Amino acid sequence: MIAAPAAGFAASCTTQSALTPEDRGTLASLGEQLSDAVLRQDTSALQTVLLPSLAGQWDGIRGAVEQAAPLVKGGKVQLRNVYLLDATTLTAPSDTQFFCSNANGSMTVTISMHALPPGKYAVLLSDAAGSPLAGQMGFVLAWDTTGASGWKLGGFSARQGAFDGHDGVWYWTRARELAHSNLPWAAWYCYDAARYLELPVDFLSSPNLDKLIQEQSQIKGGPSEDTFPYSVTSGDRTWKIDGIRLDASLHEPDLGVTYESTGTGDPAVARTEAIAVLGALLKAQPGLRENFHGMWAYASTNGKVTPVMELPMAQIP
Template identity: 85%
Template sequence: MMVPASGFAASCTTQAALPPDVRGTLASMGEQLSDAVLRQDTSAMQSVLLPAISGQWDGIRDAIEGAAPLVKGGKAQLRNMYLLDASSLIAPSDTQFFCSNANGSMTVTISMQALPPGKYALILSDAAGAALAGQMGFVLVWDTTGIPGWKLGGFSARQGDFGGHDAVWYWTRARELAQGNLPWAAWYTYETARYLELPVDFVSSPNLDKLVQEQAQIKGGPSQDTFPYSVTSGDRTWKIDGVRLDASLREPDLGVSYESTGSTDPAVLRTEAIAVLGALLKAQPGLRENFHGMWAYASTNGKVTPVMELPMGQIP
């Protein structure tokens, strides 16, 4: 459920428009699930898992356990709830739900891939007060296989800030970098703002749409046509296949994938990686001051190998 898609025969009811009994039921379940993540009570989560996806439990449990540092020290606080009705679908379909407020002035779009007919709910919540400002997303499914009720169909979590800076801060910074003619730094700072905005990738809001539009207007920024991007170190030229935000260390790092010579010697791989990262920073110096560090990913014959992560200060 992570790929934007389009479809028909679907409707969305926003939180404010939900009947009181439905809103109360969803809120209660959202609070219970959020509290279970904060307490790392995987048994409670598994007890409400949709039977049809029991084979996916290991991945969901990993996501719950991975959320522990994100929500540590926080208190569950619901942000938004959406009731999604796709019961009129005749087969699994890529489906969009358009969730508008009462006067139609704002619409949130929820896009799901290969969605089976049925009724669903999306609940977004925050770990208020957590050091990493953890945010959580729960997909619920109305299950009719036994006693009818809501079951857990999916979970994801993401931090809400880096070093105390949230999405709004990074968005403001991205605009400054764009005006300062640092297109690569601006582009990936916009990416950082977008990453921090929501815990899921299948929701689009007017704010996110505006952010994407601003990002697309950057002149000289990286795009699909930019790669492979050639950089030079000494007498060597390296081809970089892609650069992306990498938050695996809970820091705003950049992951750099490049075409390697194919050596399996760790020392050679490290020397190679440092040369590539250093050459990229020389070509795009704005990246050094605006990100924590870089990950090097060596690519050989389609196989990608993580080499190392270095803070910016350790890259020559």
């Protein structure tokens, strides 16, 4: 239900301020209860309100809840947004967009759902306020009519809201500074970091995010899709880098670098090759070293990608 952005049939959305007091109270209370269950890692409480049709997907949802533990640790639940979605006019599962406007219509948030069945849904966003990683959570609820009518859990995701105490706004500001300083690659991935930190879900877009993406697209000399494969050289060796992306696996602002490897099976040789590739990339784009924590090396051989290692910037020559 929450796997990928989509476009298509437009249905109706009611924002938190426009909800009836009854709906607002019910959804806010449920959002706080679900968020608190994540903070307490009470997966049993979450399983009891799972949408029956998703019983076979419980292991994946439980895994997402468990992975959220370090993100929300030490925080206190703070509800951010509630959106009530009405897709009852659908006649079959459909890629569906909901346009959620505030009271005066000055701002519209777009929620995009893939292959959404007809029905009523809600999206709840909350924060673990005060947690070191500024954890943020997103829940998808569905109105269940198979038994006793009520809201049931249809999806969950979580994401940290800060790297080393710096939130998305900080990275957005930093990206602008780097773009003006003629460091387009560092600016590009700082924009990626800002977008990553802004929301716990990928199926929601806002005017701010649209503005961020537009700014990023206007960077001259940045790593667009046409940049790759990107060649780097060290000594008499040249490697092709197939892609670079933000990698928050260690809850740090790392960059994941996928390169075309010689395919050696010797771990020591693979490590030496990875260090050479990462070092050559940093020499070609020195702005990356100063603005990110480290790099992951992913070796690609005959279409198979294998993680080799992660190194802090200070350990890459």
